[in-house]
Amino acid sequence: MSEGTIKKFLYLNRKAPYGTIYALESLEVVLIGAAFDQDVSLAFVDDGVFQLTKNQNTKGIEMKGFSLVYNALGDYGITKLYVEKESLEERGLTLDDLQDVVYEDENDDYAEKKSILLVSRAEMGQMMETQNVVLSF
Amino acid sequence: MATISVGGKDIEVDEEGYLVTLDDWSEEVANHLAQTEGLALDESHWEIINFLREYYQEYQIAPAVRVLTKAAGKKLGAEKGNSKYLYELFPYGPGKQACKIAGLPKPTGCI
Amino acid sequence: MILHTVNKSPFERNALVSCLGHAQAGSSVLMIEDGVYGAIAGSQVADVVNNSLATVKIYVLEPDLAARGIAKEKLISGVQLIDYAGFVDLAADNTTVQAWL
Numbered sequence: 001m002s003e004g005t006i007k008k009f010l011y012l013n014r015k016a017p018y019g020t021i022y023a024l025e026s027l028e029v030v031l032i033g034a035a036f037d038q039d040v041s042l043a044f045v046d047d048g049v050f051q052l053t054k055n056q057n058t059k060g061i062e063m064k065g066f067s068l069v070y071n072a073l074g075d076y077g078i079t080k081l082y083v084e085k086e087s088l089e090e091r092g093l094t095l096d097d098l099q100d101v102v103y104e105d106e107n108d109d110y111a112e113k114k115s116i117l118l119v120s121r122a123e124m125g126q127m128m129e130t131q132n133v134v135l136s137f
Numbered sequence: 138m139a140t141i142s143v144g145g146k147d148i149e150v151d152e153e154g155y156l157v158t159l160d161d162w163s164e165e166v167a168n169h170l171a172q173t174e175g176l177a178l179d180e181s182h183w184e185i186i187n188f189l190r191e192y193y194q195e196y197q198i199a200p201a202v203r204v205l206t207k208a209a210g211k212k213l214g215a216e217k218g219n220s221k222y223l224y225e226l227f228p229y230g231p232g233k234q235a236c237k238i239a240g241l242p243k244p245t246g247c248i
Numbered sequence: 249m250i251l252h253t254v255n256k257s258p259f260e261r262n263a264l265v266s267c268l269g270h271a272q273a274g275s276s277v278l279m280i281e282d283g284v285y286g287a288i289a290g291s292q293v294a295d296v297v298n299n300s301l302a303t304v305k306i307y308v309l310e311p312d313l314a315a316r317g318i319a320k321e322k323l324i325s326g327v328q329l330i331d332y333a334g335f336v337d338l339a340a341d342n343t344t345v346q347a348w349l
Contacts, residue, residue, distance in 0.1 A: 015260075016257050016260075016282050016285065016316070017316070018281070018282070018315055018316065019255070019256075019257065019281050019282030020282075028245055031198070031201065031245045032245065034201070035201065035203075046259065046260070047257050047259055047260055047282075047285075050257075050285065050316060053316060053317030053318065054317055055317045055319070056315060056316060056317035057314045057315060057317070059311075059314075060310070060311025060312075060314055060315060061311050061312060061315045063315065064197075065197060065315070066197055066198075067197075067317065068195065068196050068197040069196055069197050069198050071195070071196055072195075072196035072198060072200070072204075075200065075204045075208065076201070090291065090292045091259060091285065091291050091292070092288040092289055092290035092294060092322065093288070097317075097319075097322070
């Protein structure tokens with residue numbers, strides 16, 4: 001779709017969902033930006049890890065839920081969701097508390113693969129250094 | 138807020154004609170919305186409409202056109218997984234028009 | 249007595265810790281909105297919450313917890329779940345409602 005070199009885009013998510021609009025805004029920008037065929041990664045750091053918890057049920061607070069949208073990201077070519085281990089631990093969470101986000105690998109006979117990559121804070125910092133553009137939410 | 142009247146019931150729509158409340162949707166409502174768009178729905182339309190509704194159920198969003206194209210090809214057969222086929226069914230855009238008739242919001246990323 | 253409400257994540261603001269530091273024995277603290285994250289066992293603030301439970305009643309609003317996908321099994325024991333009606337009762341049972349924003 002777009003000409004020229006592919007850049008590495010990182011969306012840095014540091015806010016819990018629902019309490020503020022940041023998480024939803026980030027997701028919308030990610031979906032819109034996906035049309036530009038760049039090398040996109042999502043990072044979930046600090047309270048951002050709460051965005052990925054499973055079984056979110058917003059019926060009682062009369063807000064539109066959006067946690068299932070993360071499962072559609074693979075369709076949009078977004079297959080790298082970096083989750084910081086320390087951020088989970090500080091919040092009393094483990095990977096088991098998060099949704100099992102997967103994507104279908106077109107280059108591997110549509111095999112289902114995990115999108116979530118659990119990384120340490122040090123690794124997250126290194127990964128950030130490799131990006132061309134970082135968008136913070 | 139604008140309303141449309143279907144089967145004696147007033148249903149709220151936004152300024153572009155999308156349903157405000159997803160639960161207001163029914164096949165009757167879909168037929169009405171299609172009519173106002175100048176479309177008569179046949180089986181091929183319903184296939185896409187039902188696909189869109191299922192997609193929304195699963196992912197809480199309406200898919201972007203290229204996602205719809207790819208997914209339709211995979212689910213309904215390669216001959217249906219191209220934008221020509223989808224635009225023939227929904228001349229004003231498989232994203233915007235089909236989503237409207239399916240009672241979904243405008244797809245994210247569809248500006 | 250006072251009903252204190254906390255609606256901010258304890259990992260982003262110090263509202264919960266400050267509230268618990270000020271809450272007098274016998275008063276009530278209700279976690280709502282992003283404040284419900286303060287009720288998760290094993291977190292960085294769980295010790296502070298645990299210690300406070302000796303003197304203060306701590307509640308968490310169930311609809312806010314459900315929206316955020318935090319299972320009841322993950323909560324600090326002693327923290328009580330309430331619904332909107334329970335919130336109203338708590339407000340009525342106390343002389344003042346003090347919000348920690």
